[in-house]
Amino acid sequence: MIDAPLDEKRKQQMIDALSRVVGKKSILYRYEDVMAYECDGYTIHKGLPAAVVFPSNTEEVAAIVSYLHQQQIPFIPRGAGTGLSGGATALNGEVIISLVRMNKLLHVDYDNRRAVVQPGYINLKLSNSIASKGYYYAPDPSSQATCTIGGNVGENAGGAHCLKYGVTTNHVLGLEVVLPNGQIRRFGGTLDTPGYDVLGLLTGSEGTLAIVTEITVRILKKPQEVSTVLALFDKVTDASQAASDIIACGIIPAALEMMDAMAIHGVESGNYPVGYPKDLAAVLIIEVDGIAAGLQEQIEEIMQVCKNHHVREVRKAKDAAERARWWANRKTAFGAMGTISPDYLVQDGVIPRSKLPEVLERIGQISKQYGLRIANVFHAGDGNLHPLILFDSRVEGETERAVEAGSAVLKACADAGGSITGEHGVGVEKMEDMRFIFNDIEIEAQMQLRDVFNPNSLCNPHKMFPKPARCVEMKRLSREVPAVNI
Ligand SMILES: Cc1cc2nc3c(=O)[nH]c(=O)nc-3n(C[C@H](O)[C@H](O)[C@H](O)COP(=O)(O)OP(=O)(O)OC[C@H]3O[C@@H](n4cnc5c(N)ncnc54)[C@H](O)[C@@H]3O)c2cc1C
Structure with a gap:
């Protein structure tokens, strides 16, 4: 693998070759263009990619990757770049393969409750597209208006409503991927497949095993009723004890979110203030959903738990608009910090x-x-x-x-x-x-697993794993890494 920025001649050869695959308008390489890709949502580490290439379909992804594999030039898959750990950042002049133009909803199968999307499809668009038929897609990262489902698979994204319904991995039914040598492969697709849980392995692999080019996800019927409670506390310990006790008493809320005083200060200075009292120590937002019968009993039990923990005020949202206001305030909490720091x-x-x-x-x-x-x-x-x-x-x-x-x-x-x-x-x-x-042996075991898919670490190198301890590194160097042939 070329583990350093390309020299100008090789870079130009690469740009010419990739332009032949995607067209000249679908590749960026000038400094002023690639600057926008110097980091993701984790802004502490930055690095310029050699180029950013925008394929429109799986075949183009495969052709790009085949070329880069042949040239041993490392590359990084990227969605919307909202990641918060630097996963999509080029640390060493890698080529970024942006999936944002592969942004279609390909198919919805309501009978079997599944949808097929391209990786650049925006998370929230899926729920919006199927809402009129009474369906939604459960994983709801707070960045859902921007982030892609491919990026969600990359990070195994969660969200406020993943407590009851599970995170991305619980909703991925099938994947089409391009392996780091350019081969196209499909995994899953039916309700369960024998053998290893490759879907589980790929989901959350942070672009270090393959590039996801198509995703089949589970869609859910919207709950008959949703009810949301807001609880205001004078002490953080009371709020956290209440959160713990709500689950301990057997209720699994759809969401159970908390903010402390500093966070409340931030969100109240942001674009969606709720009007929380200024001297508050903590807020809990607790949401239950499901069939209408029995939901009121759950709400009463939740309120009682909050009262047992000295809640200052606890009440149900009076209507959908109030509920939406509470959620807008919570879901924009990260960005709101920009108003106080x-x-x-x-x-x-x-x-x-x-x-x-x-x-x-x-x-x-x-x-x-x-x-x-x-x-x-x-x-x-x-x-x-x-x-x-x-x-x-x-x-x-x-x-x-x-x-x-x-x-x-x-x-x-x-x-x-x-x-x-x-x-x-x-x-x-x-x-x-x-x-x-993890200890060194456990880290090494995971790196060996990565090597099966990505033997030369061409796909998103230098991510996820710490530098191995010296003895392990020596062993790695002396071991012949097998070629991909999955
Ligand atoms: C304001 C804000 C709020 C957030 N809230 C949440 C939250 O509630 N829950 C949560 O989980 N996250 C949250 N995030 C983090 C982020 O939005 C998620 O991690 C999201 O899944 C990233 O999607 P993306 O399209 O931006 O991916 P990117 O940032 O572009 O990429 C993320 C990782 O996935 C890999 N990747 C991207 N596309 C592919 C692909 N097609 N194939 C293989 N690998 C790929 C990349 O290489 C990288 O390692 C938040 C971020 C922000 C800025």
């Missing part, structure tokens, strides 16, 4: 729900230790925390401190029996933090 770093740790109070306390200590404000927005129901570390990159050393604070938060999550990512992936951001969870 020049920069912010989103973290993505997971912890057992019961550990919420102690981990939040630890995050408070980390905030003091690093001298940085941290706002907490999270999917409380599944223990997926999104501490937002506020910093100012113009102040010398503050970016580095924010990165270190982020790593300390992830260590606290791992120490509490959790994980370093719930939905945003490892990318370039958390490669070293993988060591909080």
